Amino acid sequence: MDVFRSKKMNRRTVTLGSAAAFAAITLAPGIKLAAQEAEDQLEVFSWWTAGSEAAGLDLLFAAFTAMAPDVEIINAAVAGGAGSNAQAALQTRLAGGDPPDSWQSHLAKELESRYVEPGYCEAIDDLWEEEGWGDVIPEGLAAQSTIGGSKYIIPVGVHRGNVVFFNKQVLADNGVEVAETISIDEFFTIADTLKAAGITALALGSKDGFETPQLFENILASRLGAEAYVGLWDGTTAWDGDEVKAACEDLVKVLGYVNEDHPALTWDGAMSKVMEGTAGFTSMGDWAYGNAVVAGVQDTIGYAAHPGTDGIFISVVDGFVLPVGAPHPNNARTWLKAVGSAEAQIAFAPNKGCIPARTDVDASTLNAYGQWSAADFADSAVVPSNAHGAAAAPKFQAAIGEACVNVLVSLDAASFQMELADAAAAAELGS
């Protein structure tokens, strides 16, 4: 019996033991953390709970499982309110120091003000480096992923917000032909024809609070062009200027062609009207096309860029982040690598009805709409969406939402613009 050796072993045991005790005390919810790590899990938070979105999420999970087969995935998805319920739930979890391993966020302002500024997100520049994402993610998206010089998110799928969908049959019945692009004036001419025929020209659902701001930002883009539109969000384009005035007047004019029951409907109700043929057009993001696909009527639905926004791609981009204090940081990093991979993105996109954020993937598996969108994405000026949180901080976004609620009732373009200008001033853009 070697006394010396056994003593050494003892000392090591003691050291290990006290280190473990120290870790248990200092690492905040020590016991919980250890228990979960032992179970080897990955908790992912999103608001993809329904239909095709959930199916898309499952394919992302599958890509992760291929890389880490033994890890149990916890799907912490929260439904309702186009993500705003989920954001509220997530925000309280984060404030309480109980982050999931990763969560879904839009890029730019939402990422910045909700998650990066309060210190909830870890920079992932090293992952971008390792995985070579900088070479395959377009510059516009890379810029929207960067806050204060560091990358904080990996974009997964890209939606387009400025699309109009229309019922081909309804238009044909009324002798209307739609070219590949529609100008603002053409649209109003068509709208008059439909209105005269007793058909809702533009279906709108204004219940959820993001639909009207989205319609308005599409109109803003049509009047301002890409550059001035982007300037709205950094203070270089004046909100009290003539172009915004024209956009405000356009919105009020467009509201003259919408269905009366819009306050009771959300965007899908509006899309249903187009699919049923009780309305001609609806202006929505490309997720609306997914509803037509699910209903099996995609052949009757046509699409084009929102009138006057050809060459502009208002992007609604979903990505995933790495939290500070992730319960399973290694799994979280593996997850980000998985969702950033070409395989995962090309599997995800057709289900979610979006296009991959990576440009090096084979778009041929996308449906005709997806291919059209992908081609436009490559050629257009990619700009952020305010209605979906990327363009403005929550307060300014909310103020625009309030102005839109009011203009739906007042139908007064001048007071609408004044409200917007006041909100912009209060938001201290560009400072």
Next chain:
Amino acid sequence: MAAEVAIPPQHEIERAHKSRFDRAIGPLLLSPSVILLAIFVYGFIGTTIWISISNWDSAITDWSIADPWWKVYDALFHMTRFQINIRNTIVFTVFMLLFAVGLGLIFAILLDQHIPGNALFRNVFLFPYALSFVVTGVAWRWIFNPETGINVLIDTLGINWVLDKLGMGPFAPKWITDPRVIGDLGSIIPLPDIIKAQIGIPAAMIPVIIAAVWQLSGFAMAMYLSGLAAISDDVREAASLDGASMWQLYRDIIIPLLKPITISCLIILGHVSLKIFDLVYAMSGRGPGYATEVPGIFMFDKTFKVLEYNTGAAASVVMLFMVSLVIVPYLARSMKDV
């Protein structure tokens, strides 16, 4: 009465028999509940008031006091949206009380008589009170959806066919999607400049009031029935001997006798309606042009969605203040009576 006189005042007995130990242990056993309520009610209210005068208006917690400290309240009361919220709360409260308490009284008086199916009526009128506001909201939301609900029924019943024959337009109200505000107080009497909201009755609020009356009138009926049961038959007989008609009996004698019940109903239902949240949230949300938004929803939106914690807190303090105006005198009076 006689027995009561024979017993010495209670505190003397207590001194005689209850041990000092037991008298000390009482407050001690009470203390867990007292401490919990002190923290959860008064401590938290204090904290909320602090937040409402702080600079905490983003995801980043900030306890520093705003400059000036009433900044948030100033902004809040200048906000058209919040003015609309307050208007909606008042309209909702006034009309809900009027109809819920009024119907409750009528039900109670009718059901205090011998009427066939008495028990059935009582039970049907009261059962909604046992439901969740969320269930009520979900059910009525579909009924008052203009394209799907009650308007379809009106059509089915042929009412619009008749109206059409009479040369009138169809009766198809827009219910919870109606953005109109009926009436404008500002055009009748001059209002302070600060008021930017149109002071009238938001049309979309009417269905919500109907749903609330449906749910809460049974409460008033039950209260009145117990009150009527307590009025002795002697009172009625004396009145009828005097030759008073049924109408006079109720107007001059019974309804005045029920005044304490009426006050209780107004206060209990009134404070429920001043802090209403679930019903509106589930039924109509903010409504067109905020026509059905109330401070409870505003608070939820500002706090959890926009992350303007100070604004949300200030709105909730306003709610607390409104409720306190009703409840504090009531509690003070109840305390005097005990």
Next chain:
Amino acid sequence: MATALGSPRKSENKKLGVGKTIGLIFLGIMLVFYLIPVYVMVVNGLKTADVVSFSRMWQLPSKLSLGGYGQAWDKLSPNVWSSVTLVVPATIISGFLGALNGYILSKWKFRGSDLLFTLMLFGMFIPYQSILIPLIKFLQSIGLYGNMAGLILVHVVYGLPFTTLIFRNYFANVPTELVEAATVDGAGLLQIFFQVMLPLSIPAFVVVGIFQFTNIWNEFLFGLTVITNPARQPITVALNNLSGSFSVEWNVVMAGAVLTALPTLLIYIVLGKYFVRGIMAGSVKG
């Protein structure tokens, strides 16, 4: 059930006069009105998904199907169990604490106890929005945020004013001589509570039980904000989510509403007498 609300006065004559006939017609119309939502919920829940459409909302189903209820149960059953695991402990704990409080506040009054009681009662009336932000912060700091134990604590604490009130009023009507006699026999405060008062207080427990069960089952705001995991949120929150998502068929939403309403409705039907007693007692003065 027939006696749930007492019975009509006996001295009236039984003949229907003109006034009563008008009254009866009025009551009949109101009865139909009060049953409209029940009709809509129950009937549409029984329709199959393919015949559910808004334009046929008022028609009876051509063929009966429990499919709506089956689907609603599939979607909502985790939340039903959440609500059960919430309601049962919260009701029992708040009821027991309320009994103890009510006993002390009625039979062992001390200087300032009436004021203390009134201050406690205030907690019953506050809008919960006014404590919500600190509450969430507090629950987070003690590690109870987002889980059922936290929500149970919340419902216990905010249920205390009501349970204390009911028991205090109930015990106030128990003759003080009973306590006196026991103290003369040498029983202490707790002994009297467990051996004399608790056995007497079954009716009060029933009232408190019914009301706490109903209140907590029906509650929405705390369930929405304290529990973040949708699968663990109480049934009312799940119902609201269900009705807000357009991917769910309408018959399922209506069936879900019926499921949510059923437990409290059953209590009302079976224990109506106590339910009414609770309404009276809850209006502070009792």
